[in-house]
Amino acid sequence: DTTFRSYSDDPRAVNVDLQTDATLQVDISDALSERDKVKFTVHTKSTLPNFKQNEFSVVRQHEEFIWLHDSFVENEDYAGYIIPPAPPRPDFDASREKLQKLGEGEGSMTKEEFTKMKQELEAEYLAIFKKTVAMHEVFLCRVAAHPVLRKDLNFHVFLEYNQDLSVRGKNKKEKLEDFFKNVVKSADGVLVAGVKDVDDFFEHEKTFLLEYHNRVKDASAKSDRMIRSHKNAADDINRIASSLYTLGTQDSTDLCKFFLKVSELFEKTRKIEARVAADEDLKLADLLKYYLRESQAAKDLLYRRSRALVDYENANKALDKARAKNRDVLQAETSQQLCCHKFEKISESAKQELIDFKTRRVAAFRKNLVELAELELKHAKGNLQLLQSCLGILKGNT
């Protein structure tokens, strides 16, 4: 039984073309937020013979996702694929701090104010929570959808092994090693990017990805700022609504009903404004963030191919030298053949991966831009109705 879920208001799988088939379906069916960790319940449905059962669940934490991702990156066999980007670490620190501050300041505000703020902070916490669940899920779905990665053994262990994987986070030394690896890579990356590719397709992709990645980064940052201003404005409208309410209850003139009506109006419109900001966050900001990470993964692929090319060229040079000196020729030949084979394999799969990347990207942007426009329209119309109906009442009474 095929299940194609519709994700209209659901933050999940925002950016993935969800053509899962019955052979392997993965989702996060549940999630629990504790003190300082989030526990995801990874639920699998599969007809593949590799698994003991057809349906099963395990509990995983963020570090285990990272372990899985890193194992893909380090696997030479997967050098020719775009490794699905790792989900970002769940970050509730800011939200948690706000909730804590609220708890401490409980005595200094009225019961209504406290309840209202608590509800809002909890909603914020919930929104962040849903997003992190979505991002972890998208990672798994991308892996499950990939013809080669879905067969990975580590992936199966991740899905099925119902004990803790005992994967600890990287310690300081390992983090430092990673850092240096990245430094070397980017230095290399610059060198390698400089070498003009013989293949037009890859040359174009390289130029395209370098520029695209930078621009997506910029757009992502700018969209975040825009959305934050939007949230701030919605918060102001909230305070205005409360003040108007107090004025309404205090006033002895005609204005009291007037103020109460306007206060009620602003209460409703600010909820819509908050929704607008939240939807823009989901459909626009998250989309851009995701393609920031994917375009980085695509760049990494190009880098790996370039490295393989460099290795191949070096192997050629070594072979020529060996032949000239007539020493270790066989060894050089084998080495050269291996490099050649590796390079060609990467090039072939990379080409397909990059084409798929484009297809996925276009589909995701289309879906999200359409949904963004539809939601903006829905909210603007909602606001308009509220405003017009309130105006009608206010004008009718004066």
Place this chain on the structure above:
Amino acid sequence: MFPQHRNVVVAQTQTFCVISLESNPQTSSEPASLPAEDISTNSNGPKQDSLFDDDPEDLFAEATEEVSLDSPERDVLLSDGPSPAITPITPPTSVITPCIGHAHDDMFTHSSFDEIEEEEGGDSFDMHISVSDPEKVGDGMNAYMAYKVTTKTSMSLFKRNEFSVKRRFSDFLGLHSKLASKYLHIGYIVPPAPEKSIVGMTKVKVGKEDQSSNEFVEKRRSALERYLMRTVKHPVLLKDPDVLQFLESSDLPRAVSTQALSSAGLLRMVNKAADAVNKMTIKMNESDAWFEEKQQHFENLDVQLRKLHASVESLVCHRKELSVNTAQFAKSAAMLGNSEDHTALSRALSQLAEVEEKIDQLHQDQANADFYLFSELLGDYVRLITAVKGVFDHRMKTWQKWQDSQMLLQKKREAEAKLQFTNKPDKLQQAKDEIKELEGKVQQGERDFEQISKTIRKEVSRFEKERVKDFKTIIIKYLESLVQTQQQLIKYWEAFLPEAKAIS
């Protein structure tokens, strides 16, 4: 505290209730003002209802000249000179003791005042003042902005139906200063003038032709216009010759004492401090619950309006930020569209950039509406309420003066009684003379107190009516601006949607 999450999928739907009603255009009608009598150049005092007619001319002629160059809130208690208060005829049911409220309520509730005013007939209020065409005059630190003040009216109070004059900011301050000195201490709520801004004006003087100094000039222009309209809407102030001169005469003597750092300015500051101390030490036996209630009401209103004002100012700020950030995002989206190599997606992204650019302008316009309609309304009323509170304070001072006279009279009577038993006919006569004088003062003090109390009741009623009207009119205008913004948003997104769908 931390939400437990059993099932992540949450359906979110919202339904909106639709009520459509006819919208009625707001008609503005002002209450009838006092009759437009001939204003002779001699009398420049406030004309009361003819019911309380008297001859204030001489008193006033002197007082105005003295007072206009001084600080507007000159403490009446400081001098024993001519008191600019009018001596009203004591109403039939007056009482000597401070228990006044009651009796007056029967005869002089504010509704009956309105009837009296309307009976007088005359023009209904029909006047529109605009402040426009800010023009920089001069250079450097002596430069100033000149504004064109245009009055359009059909009232017989004025010689012409339409006329303009050029005024500078200090002229407005000078006008306010004169009105305040004449009317505040007898209970009239004189609208405060717009605030000075040394920083703002310096920028303009120095010649910075940038957006912030343009905004400053526009803010000031708008504030000056509102100030004048509020002033002329006051039936008593409208008739004041200083107001008429301000609006009509092409030459106006320069108001020097309004400069912040002048000696008059310093005197103002000293007097304000003295006032504050005095206020703290006056303990008035308030026998009239109305006054206590109203004072409390204005106190509460002050607190709430300030709070609301602060929130609206914050909204203006964030809305401006939103506009800026939206513009930046638009540029960024355009760049992204340029580098996107899928043609249809590239085009859609460019269109998204265009939509966002239009929206940033929308946010800018909305921020202006937030400010000029909502925020400035609140700011104006916060300042107005300060004037209202000042008027209540003046009543307290008037009471205090009366009480002081009474106590002094008491002392003098006791002294006279003692003198009766001595053989000093000269001193006795002197004492008797002094007592007679003091008796007059006490009577005057009581009349002043009753007058100011009556004036305040009327003023507060008029003020509240205006407040209700102002808030209703302006908030409705503000909501209409919000409607417009949403309508535009709908237009923009509706145009974009097919573009997004066209991506293939």
